[in-house]
């Protein structure tokens with residue numbers, strides 16, 4: 001599932017290709033993927049893409065000051081950039097035709113095999129109705145975010161595991177299963193710890209581990225384990241730097257102990273029992 005580094009990579013790959021381009025047409029091949037909340041069918045036609053932003057795992061295209069196209073890739077959503085009229089592939093759901101000044105038409109195809117991905121067209125004042133976006137926590141790579149803020153936000157989830165709290169998106173935005181496990185390993189903190197039990201020092205290690213992992217993954221253009229590619233069909237390479245995710249039973253890269261596996265928040269969670277120790281009184285007990 002695309003997480004912050006993958007969505008950021010899609011954004012970076014698309015920005016030079018479609019920033020300033022004019023949307024000529026949005027074609028829906030599959031109903032139920034595009035939600036137009038403006039009430040106007042062709043509202044995006046003629047609009048210029050004036051900005052590409054990311055918030056958590058959401059990609060936001062500014063179409064002038066009063067209209068947004070927001071995409072959430074969920075499990076398997078992808079954007080495919082084409083400079084020739086696109087051939088139809090199975091699981092292509094939405095096609096945007098754009099015009100760039102001086103270069104002719106280009107196309108952006110939204111492709112999604114599992115079909116959980118969504119696109120919304122809405123006004124800025126409607127963003128608050130998109131619950132997943134409205135309640136997002138701060139961006140983990142924002143230099144303004146400090147570890148005491150992180151510790152306080154985690155304390156609002158005092159009775160859940162640290163893993164579950166980091167996956168919730170309301171504490172910090174953009175982490176999924178891969179980068180949560182990698183972050184906690186780098187920070188040397190056990191994922192079964194209670195979210196409200198971190199000391200200031202541990203919160204500092206958590207934030208710096210998170211920022212190191214996410215920045216390294218953005219630099220590596222994301223993790224391509226299954227089907228993730230950017231808008232130019234380029235795979236990421238962070239899968240070659242993974243320390244714990246997908247490595248249960250294999251030796252820890254730091255101490256050689258076999259990595260342990262458990263299930264938290266419904267997700268497989270891998271950690272090193274030696275580098276990420278836990279005391280029983282600090283553990284989430286599964287209720």
Ligand SMILES: [Zn+2]
Pocket residue numbers: 252253254255256257272273274275276
């Ligand atoms: Zn270890």
